[in-house]
Amino acid sequence: MKNALLLLLLGILINARSLAQQYVITAQITGFENGTKFYLNDIxxxxxxxxxxxxxxFLSFKGKLRSEPQSLWVTANFRQKFYYFTLLMGNEKINVKGDVRDFPFDLKIIGSETQDMHNKMIALTxxxxxxxxxxxxQYQALTGDSAKLxxxxxxxxxxxxxxxxLLTRMDFVRQNLNSYEALDALFYLKSDFPKDTISKFYSSLNSKFKNTTYAKRIKTFLTVGDIIKIGDVxxxxxxxxxxxxxxxLSEIKGKYVLLDFSTTFCGPCVESVSELKKISQAYPQELAIVSFSGDAGKETWLKGINRDQPQWLSLWDGNGFYGKTIIKYGITGYPTFVLxxxxxxxxxxxxxxxxGAVLKEVQDQIAKRQ
Structure with a gap:
């Protein structure tokens, strides 16, 4: 009897621990028709x-996330309009309340200390x-002769x-440094702070946050050295x-190299593929193209490879936007080209x-050497 009771209690504890390691998002949102589909996306x-x-x-999501809080967004298409709201959470419970008119910034989202800090940033901006x-x-609707003015x-x-x-976000980072939200913001604002200031920020982090992936991104930025610019080797x-x-990259010798920093679902990146194929065919002896993916997920990257079928070297390092290569080359948007x-x-x-822009630049640079 005692053994059975112990097994029952153990089972309850294991089940409770398992539930604690899951995320649960429940939402009560008015204004959407029954059957409207929502997606939970890993940003x-x-x-x-x-x-x-x-x-x-009513809708709900349940599952398991990575060990650290991560950026998510919930999206839906309804009556030909795109709706979304953002979350920063780990394996915890979140409750969302509001109306379709409250998207994306005015929904009430509670239940997580991490999300509370995210809410604070949203409220400020x-x-x-x-x-x-x-x-x-208003700009997109302009027509006529006076549109330019x-x-x-x-x-x-x-x-x-x-x-x-920008100033609001920078001040938020200073005031809330030991938080996932501030560290996430700091990485994206890394070019707006002096590097010695960022170094001081990193040094002042407490042990809880200094060992996180968010802080390691900052450390990577501090250790890669100066960002590559025109004229550098x-x-x-x-x-x-x-x-x-x-x-x-050093395997390629005696040729021009066109670095194409891109991601799978970047619209302009996809548009550039046909032009890159033309360049590859036009300059097989003079130039090598190397695409470097900013995708964090391998499956996402491979989807792009299978879709575009590049005939040149396409590389991925698994670090996405936070890797040493992306940071060293100063990539802040896609596509970015380096010749x-x-x-x-x-x-x-x-x-x-x-x-035509990529082809023209390649033609002009090669012509200079002839």
Whole structure:
């Protein structure tokens, strides 16, 4: 009898511990039709974790996350409009309440100390976001001869809003350094703080946060040295191809190298593929293309490889946006292109894509050496 009771108690404890290691998100949200599908997305890996259908204003997600709190967003398409809200949470319980009109910033989200800090950041910045979105819509609706002048005035206001937003976030980091939210923000603001200030921030972290992945990202930034710029000699790096074989950039010798930093679901990156194929075919002897993926998830990266079928070296290191290579080359947006001459010197570096731009830059640089 005693043994049976002990086994029962042990089973209860194990089950309770298992439940404690799960995330549970419950939401009571009015305004959506029954059957509307919501997705829970891992922002870092850019993958869907779960999905749920709303019924009678209620939906829920349940499962297991990584050991540290992570950035998530919940999304839905309803009546041809995209809805979302963001979360920063671990394996804990979160409750969401609100209405369709409260998306994305005015929902009530409670149940987690980590999420509370995320809510605090949203509260500080949401009014600026709302004003910015209205101004962007006004800009997109401009027509006629006066559109250029009016558009310029609108972007001046947007620039002021962005400046205030930046200062607000920087102040939030200073005031709340020992938190996941502040450390996450600090990484994205790393170019806005002096490097010695970031070093002091890192040194002052308490033991709880200094050993987190969030803090290690900051340490990586501090240890990679100066960011690569035009005129510098390239920085070597390693990555794996689709078959798992390791390659170094330094393996390529005597050619121009066009580095293509991209991600699988980046629209402009996808648009650039056809032009990269033309370049690869036009300059097989003079130039080698190397694509380096900023995707954190291998499956996501391989989806892009299978879709695009690049005929050049495509590499991935598994570290996503936080890896040494991405940081060293100063990648803050995708696609970013870096052109290296046969002597190993960076001769061009730019972000974004529009038709013909990559080909023209390659042609111009190769022509200079002929």
């Amino acid at each position: 870092t890996l850019d993958t869907n974790i779960d999905s749920a259908v709303i019924e009678n204003n 949401k009014e600026g976001y709302k004003k910015r979105n209205i101004l962007v819509e 009016k558009g310029k005035a609108i972007w001046k206001v947007i620039a002021r809003l962005d400046s205030v937003d 390239y920085s070597d790096f390693d990555g794996f191809d689709r078959d798992g074989k390791s390659h170094s 290296i001459d046969p002597k190993g010197k960076i001769v061009s570096k730019w972000s974004g894509y529009y038709n």
